[in-house]
Amino acid sequence: MTTRRQVLKGMGLGAAAVSAPIAGTAEAAPSEAIGSSWTRIEGKDKLRGRARYTADIPVEGMAHGALVTSTITRGLISGIDASATLASPGVIGVLDHRNAPRLNPQAGSPFFGPDGQFLLLQNDVIEHGGWPVALVVAETPEQARAGAERLRVSYVEQPHDIGFSAGHPLLRPALPSFGPDANKGDLDAELAQSAVTVDERYFTPPESACAMEPHAATVWLENGKIRAYDTNQAPFGVAQVLSVLFDKPLTDVRVEAEQLGGGFGGKTGVGPQLILATMAAMIFSRPVRVALTREEVFLTTSARAATEQRVRLGVDRDGRLRAIGHEAAFELSVKAEYIENCVEVAKVLYAADAIRTRINVVPLHILPPNSLRAPGTAPGSFALESAMDELAERLRIDPLDLRRRNEPEVGPVSGHPFTSRNFLRCVEEGARRFGWAGRDHRPRQRREGHLLIGTGMAGTSFLTTAFPSSATITAEPDGTFTVAIAAMDIGTGARTALTAISADVLRVDRSRIRLRIGDSALGPAWGAGGSLGTTSWSWAISSAAEELLTKLESKPSLPVSVTSDTTNEIFSLPPRERHAYSAIFAEVAVDPATGEVRVRRLVGRFAVGRVVNPLMVRSQLVGGMIMGLSMALHEQVVRDEVTGRQVNADFAGYHFAANADVPFIDADVVADYEPDNPLGLKGPGEIGTVAVAAAVANAVWHATGKRQRRLPITLDRVIEG
Numbered sequence: 218m219t220t221r222r223q224v225l226k227g228m229g230l231g232a233a234a235v236s237a238p239i240a241g242t243a244e245a246a247p248s249e250a251i252g253s254s255w256t257r258i259e260g261k262d263k264l265r266g267r268a269r270y271t272a273d274i275p276v277e278g279m280a281h282g283a284l285v286t287s288t289i290t291r292g293l294i295s296g297i298d299a300s301a302t303l304a305s306p307g308v309i310g311v312l313d314h315r316n317a318p319r320l321n322p323q324a325g326s327p328f329f330g331p332d333g334q335f336l337l338l339q340n341d342v343i344e345h346g347g348w349p350v351a352l353v354v355a356e357t358p359e360q361a362r363a364g365a366e367r368l369r370v371s372y373v374e375q376p377h378d379i380g381f382s383a384g385h386p387l388l389r390p391a392l393p394s395f396g397p398d399a400n401k402g403d404l405d406a407e408l409a410q411s412a413v414t415v416d417e418r419y420f421t422p423p424e425s426a427c428a429m430e431p432h433a434a435t436v437w438l439e440n441g442k443i444r445a446y447d448t449n450q451a452p453f454g455v456a457q458v459l460s461v462l463f464d465k466p467l468t469d470v471r472v473e474a475e476q477l478g479g480g481f482g483g484k485t486g487v488g489p490q491l492i493l494a495t496m497a498a499m500i501f502s503r504p505v506r507v508a509l510t511r512e513e514v515f516l517t518t519s520a521r522a523a524t525e526q527r528v529r530l531g532v533d534r535d536g537r538l539r540a541i542g543h544e545a546a547f548e549l550s551v552k553a554e555y556i557e558n559c560v561e562v563a564k565v566l567y568a569a570d571a572i573r574t575r576i577n578v579v580p581l582h583i584l585p586p587n588s589l590r591a592p593g594t595a596p597g598s599f600a601l602e603s604a605m606d607e608l609a610e611r612l613r614i615d616p617l618d619l620r621r622r623n624e625p626e627v628g629p630v631s632g633h634p635f636t637s638r639n640f641l642r643c644v645e646e647g648a649r650r651f652g653w654a655g656r657d658h659r660p661r662q663r664r665e666g667h668l669l670i671g672t673g674m675a676g677t678s679f680l681t682t683a684f685p686s687s688a689t690i691t692a693e694p695d696g697t698f699t700v701a702i703a704a705m706d707i708g709t710g711a712r713t714a715l716t717a718i719s720a721d722v723l724r725v726d727r728s729r730i731r732l733r734i735g736d737s738a739l740g741p742a743w744g745a746g747g748s749l750g751t752t753s754w755s756w757a758i759s760s761a762a763e764e765l766l767t768k769l770e771s772k773p774s775l776p777v778s779v780t781s782d783t784t785n786e787i788f789s790l791p792p793r794e795r796h797a798y799s800a801i802f803a804e805v806a807v808d809p810a811t812g813e814v815r816v817r818r819l820v821g822r823f824a825v826g827r828v829v830n831p832l833m834v835r836s837q838l839v840g841g842m843i844m845g846l847s848m849a850l851h852e853q854v855v856r857d858e859v860t861g862r863q864v865n866a867d868f869a870g871y872h873f874a875a876n877a878d879v880p881f882i883d884a885d886v887v888a889d890y891e892p893d894n895p896l897g898l899k900g901p902g903e904i905g906t907v908a909v910a911a912a913v914a915n916a917v918w919h920a921t922g923k924r925q926r927r928l929p930i931t932l933d934r935v936i937e938g
């Protein structure tokens with residue numbers, strides 16, 4: 218372990234590490250696999266178009282399904298006239314609530330319980346716009362689409378409510394799935410005794426994940442068993458839910474994918490494409506592929522919930538926090554529970570005498586919200602870190618000093634020790650790289666011609682842990698090792714990272730590793746979610762490797778296999794505060810006449826544990842920061858109050874940051890190591906996104922003197938008359 222820790226030291230990810238020739242390749246010493254900037258194993262296949270995504274894999278005799286989605290937001294289906302559809306060329310049949318297989322209403326997620334979003338085509342009830350009401354199955358995708366356009370669905374409309382606000386009469390507490398509200402100390406008393414306070418409200422809109430690859434599934438039945446290729450982040454978890462939905466034993470369901478073109482949370486669970494394709498394969502006794510259009514991805518998969526958050530802070534004259542109050546409300550659908558857990562950071566990031574958090578929901582007639590990169594944490598830290606900047610402004614101190622003065626020694630609410638806390642290291646190293654020293658903290662002091670220039674910063678923590686998984690490693694007679702785990706590479710480079718990890722823990726060159734992933738049949742495993750894929754999968758792989766190496770000492774005849782299960786180890790970890798950390802620094806130029814905000818520079822420093830692959834970790838962090846920039850300035854799902862439908866369900870109307878929006882980005886890690894993970898790992902997947910929106914909003918205030926408490930910071934919100 219000592220040598221590995223030494224390798225970790227000085228592992229900067231800066232420009233040098235990326236532009237230098239890629240270290241490693243075949244000559245690398247086996248023990249140095251982790252830490253090498255190998256390019257993606259499947260990179261050449263992707264460049265040449267040979268890598269197979271779900272909708273690239275044909276299945277013999279396959280038919281195609283096209284969705285018909287509800288044009289009303291709430292009401293009942295009063296009739297479906299399929300005559301024109303059935304007369305349309307190539308159409309095999311129509312699936313709707315009258316002939317679809319019955320589903321088990323208990324199917325849901327372990328965190329939020331039964332999920333009504335899965336219960337497609339079960340009745341005539343419509344509770345949000347875009348709800349699938351039928352699937353038209355035909356010989357070709359074009360014939361299916363043409364048939365779908367000819368389906369006549371009539372409705373009886375009922376009034377809908379999509380108007381979210383924290384003052385809504387239906388406001389109620391969220392499920393307590395992620396731990397209780399914080400109730401430390403007496404918030405009101407501490408606020409009353411504070412020298413300076415902040416009490417402000419912050420607003421974030423619904424957002425869509427917008428993975429480049431639209432959702433698709435191909436399903437066929439093999440001796441009564443469900444076989445599927447499907448775009449998802451968690452093949453085992455998806456197979457589990459599918460088996461409950463269709464009342465099959467888990468052994469009768471197998472879900473696979475070779476490549477995934479992004480997920481960002483939008484593919485964490487069972488999507489409509491998979492449920493509908495499974496139903497159609499059963500009813501029409503044919504393999505059926507359902508590939509969603511971009512509009513259907515927006516209307517039928519999931520979105521980040523809109524939030525309204527109230528943050529109250531109180532400090533002594535010297536900048537020591539006495540009070541942190543964070544109350545969040547978010548929108549929920551009437552169909553399913555979910556938690557946009559905005560308030561978690563407030564329990565972790567700063568010491569304070571009193572900390573109180575609340576989290577409430579408003580159920581509405583909207584697409585059920587679900588995870589989107591850094592769920593909860595991204596909107597939550599926008600509110601908390603904007604409020605911290607407002608506090609520094611009112612105290613007239615450096616925002617960095619406010620962080621330095623409130624560094625906790627133990628978990629501020631839990632009292633548990635931190636396993637490794639390098640938040641201030643991120644802040645200091647980021648500030649040095651950015652050139653923060655000497656900043657005039659008063660707003661509206663810098664101009665370049667007609668442009669107003671400002672800088673801002675924000676930071677965050679992001680929970681890290683691991684989830685139980687199992688891996689099977691086989692020592693083959695030819696000297697290679699087959700490593701099998703139901704992991705998914707959603708484009709992050711997980712396949713490459715797990716190969717390096719396998720080589721290290723088996724102490725062989727990576728050319729001797731054969732990795733199998735992307736298949737639910739490989740056993741229980743956590744998915745690519747929560748930034749906990751690699752921490753969870755590598756634990757299972759290292760645990761199996763250890764046992765296999767011991768077994769091999771007795772020179773057994775090959776092949777020999779070992780299967781690990783990390784459930785006991787992970788669930789017996791003592792209670793501790795385990796987090797990754799970040800500090801983000803932004804420089805913006807604002808045109809006060811047009812309201813245009815251009816982000817000129819972004820610097821991020823991250824404590825994300827030991828780095829498995831510097832090249833890919835940097836890609837994750839830069840990509841995450843771009844997503845945060847996009848959240849700050851561009852992204853929002855816009856719904857029409859009258860029809861209830863999303864009006865920008867395409868890439869023309871839903872803008873996210875494109876190349877021209879993205880400035881120079883400097884992302885790097887600070888030295889960090891997670892002692893409660895066998896390989897020292899934390900997750901670098903989501904933390905890149907988290908604090909960026911607040912850093913940009915704080916920079917816009919510094920440039921203009923006007924606070925931006927509502928995302929995205931569009932031109933109309935900035936423009937000066």
Ligand code: MOS
Pocket residue numbers: 450480481482483485588589590591592745746747748903
């Ligand atoms: Mo995620 S939003 O953990 O896929």
